[in-house]
Amino acid sequence: MRRTCSILAGIFFFLAPLFIFSQDLSIQTEDLRIEQRVDGGFHLFIRKKPGINSVLLTESTRDPSLNEDNYAYRAAEWNPINGDEIRLLDGVPIARESGIWSLIDSTPEPDSQFGQAFRIYIPWILYYGYSDTRHGEIYVVDGTYLNIRAFTLPYGDYQGSFRDNPFAVLVTQQPLAGPPEGNYMKDTVDSFTEIVAGKGDLIYSTGADDLVTKIGEILEEEKGKKVDIVLCLDTTGSMRDDIDSVRRLLIPLLEGMIADFNGFRIGMVLYKDYYETYLTRVVGFTADFSKFRTTLNNIQVGGGRDIPEAVHEALYEGATKFPWNAESRLLLLIGDAPPHPRQRGKISKEMVDKAVEDKGLKLSAIILPQ
DSSP, rough: OOOOTTGGGEEEEEEEEEOOOOSOOOOOOOOOOOOOOOOSSSEEEOOTTTTEEEEEEEOOOOTTTTTTTOBOOOEOOOOTTTTOOOEETTTTOOOOOGGGGGOOOOOOOTTTTTTEEEEEOOEEEEEEEEEEEEEEEEOOTTOOOEEEEEEEGGGGOOOOOOEEEEEEEEEEEEEOOOOTTTTOOOHHHHHHHHHTTSSSSSEEEOOOHHHHHHHHHHHTTTTSEEEEEEEEOOOSSGGHHHHHHHHHHHHHHHHHHHGGGEEEEEEEEEOOTTTTTOSEEEEEOOHHHHHHHHHHHOOOOOOOOOOOOHHHHHHHHHHHHHOSSSEEEEEEEESSSSSSSSSSSSSSHHHHHHHHHHHTTTEEEOOOOO
């Protein structure tokens, strides 16, 4: 499902110029649009301007002494947007067999905003350099610097003129307006499926309208038992509508079901991401619904500097920070975004798996649309 700049599949992006160039091969903020779609990564649209016949994404800085190369970014694998684009080095096309998938475009397409636009697909992880030189990877997040190199010739051909246009990616999460059907992010589906494999159920929610109902369906299966349940709840900006629904409907649901259990305690792990107001926040077990209602009402939704969130960190806290002792032990992940594709802190998926097994937990997930 395509989302334009006004909604951006739940995320607002702005590309802020770092320097101002002459108009020759310059690209300004108004010449750009970046979208996050359910296929993961970002789609960067660049206005086709007279004289610009190809664009290439590169590192945004260069060694002032000019002793080291300024490298182009590349993806780890072929993608349908730029995977078949030609890129020339010294006048010779880079062979597709090399596995170098440069982020380049020489074939502008019709665009409702720009008339004609180049499009570059930007995965979350970009690579640069080669094994025998300076090399590495970057993770595209809020504040990442990217350079759009504009060429007078197609295919990134350096036999013509080129100009660098460095920008910074700025990210603000907002809830998505519109119907949710079919708007589940592939990376979220894949990662949540892997997280719960062999441990519990993966459940699809359409959002605020049925999220609490889905929680109720999970609890229905535990009637007659003593139950401990911990909700690991994404509290970044894209979850605002969903959490409003939890505030209104969860306590009435629990009050209507409590007589069906031999005992019942509920706790939460609220999570956001690194460099936010908090990474995780543990709300201990309680059987006091009025106290729990106050906690729900005090949840502050906001933030989210990039798409992936601290999912593994939240699950590990949920597994290890609670005194589990009920017959039925439920750890429930609720969110719309995947964990980070690279481990950012000390918590790994393997640590989560071991903790869940050691505590004898049933780990399920409710996936929400972006």
